[in-house]
Amino acid sequence: MEKLDLFKTKLNEVADISAAMALLGWDQQTYMPRGGAQDRGDIFSTMAGLLHEKVTSPEAIALLEEMKELAKSMDPDSDDARLIKVTAKAMDKQLKLPKRYVEEFAMATTVAQTEWEHAKHENNFALYQPHLEKVVELRREYASYFQPYEHVYDPLLDDFEPGLKTAEVIAIFDELRPRQVELIKAITAAKQVDDSFLKLEYDPDVQWEFGKEVVTAMGYDFNRGRIDQVEHPFTTGFGIDDVRITTHVYPKMVTSALFSTIHEGGHALYEQGIDHKYRRTPLATGASMALHESQSRMWENLVGRSLGFWKFFYPKLQAKFPTQLGNVSMEQFYKAVNKVSPSFIRTEADEATYNLHIMLRLELEIALMEGTLAVKDLPEAWNTRMKDYLGVVPPNDTKGVLQDVHWSSGMIGYFPTYALGNLVSVQLWEVIQRQIPDLDSQIANGKFDGLLGWLRENVHKTGAKFEPQEMVQKITGSKINPQPYLRYLTNKYSSIYGL
Secondary structure, three states: OHHHHHHHHHHHHHHHHHHHHHHHHHHHHHOOOHHHHHHHHHHHHHHHHHHHHHHOOHHHHHHHHHHHHHHOOOOOOOHHHHHHHHHHHHHHHHHOOOHHHHHHHHHHHHHHHHHHHHHHHHOOHHHHHHHHHHHHHHHHHHHHOOOOOOOOOHHHHHHHOOOOOHHHHHHHHHHHHHHHHHHHHHHHHOOOOOOHHHHOOOOHHHHHHHHHHHHHHHOOOHHHOOEEEOOOOOEEEOOOOOEEEEEOOOOOOHHHHHHHHHHHHHHHHHHHOOOHHHOOOOOOOOOOHHHHHHHHHHHHHHHOOOHHHHHHHHHHHHHHOHHHHOOOOHHHHHHHHOOOOOOOOHHHOOHHHHHHHHHHHHHHHHHHHHOOOOHHHHHHHHHHHHHHHHOOOOOOOOOOOOOOOOOOOOOOOOOHHHHHHHHHHHHHHHHHHHHOOOHHHHHHOOOOHHHHHHHHHHHHOOOOOOOHHHHHHHHHOOOOOOHHHHHHHHHHHHHHHOO
């Protein structure tokens, strides 16, 4: 087994370099001065090139071939066999990419991310346009290295949701769309919920401390993480024992930072819960972004927007903001945080409309990749689809096409996983509720260890050992299925709006 030990040592080295790059990425979005983008891009480009050389060297290829032969004699579900399988797929992708591409992509996305933030603040898409054009050009080039494919979007989707095809996502969304539109129409015709008290002035420092209190109760370990403020919230990690979350606080949007913090906390709990035996290997991450988003969306919505959650936390929040919330009942507050209203910003969207924001982005990404939509026409295409899907038109590009960080980071192919994560979260939730019959009572008493323990055992600890559809099938008895989510939405909002 000497060669297997050598293989794992090489994977440890790759993981360490990747973690160092992730640390630089965290710094870029938290503390790096805007003027440092070019220098940071040079560093990323050099490191990406060196990492590519390391994983595609003749020695690495020969060692992997030996491991693939060794795996044939192993239990296919053993840790080592799965490690070899996951590594082989990742390495196969790298072998298809020239070093020049990897370096150029690292540089382009580093600069684009900084210019996106500047353009968003200035409400000026033109500042960002040439950088996004470069990113889209590079993503098309990326897809070209994986021909033949069923669809040009497939190679990008596979990076975030292994094994899933564009056609499958479209089919799922086609099943979701009419039911969600029907529900939104029914809610629109009902008596509307008052949420005006959520838009008063709320001390940002108090908001910040309350968010930390909530994620600590959820089980987030601040000895192995921290929280910082950024333009667009995200979670990142440099190992199982260093997983960091970020948020953004708005003085007149009291629930924004809270739900973003809970959402990112859900991601972080997943990463902190991976078995330490996978440390510094490709298995020490989530199975896919849909599985990851199932965790963040579960904590944000199924827990954080539940009646039980607010039975416990509302008195605490009310005590922190007596002027704003002193005359607001818990039931009024619960309905307000679940108000359905078409809105401009995806991250602030309610559960009933959220998936429509994702479908819009998927259509735009596919059009960009197919070449049927030019980057310069994105703002108009965005606004047209917002009107068609949600009946609203953003007043400016900051609240429209510039709101998300993903494209500047080159993460075309990521957005569908948010909606898929919504579906998986409810599939898992139905199983959890059967296996923890008093779950609602536990949450209402501020007890989250039962839920977290179940997630640790059934989802978190295996990391990326199993493919996403395989995991969902194993836990719930079926692959990703929109029906449980549609049942959940209908039941929840029928109760809130008296449908």
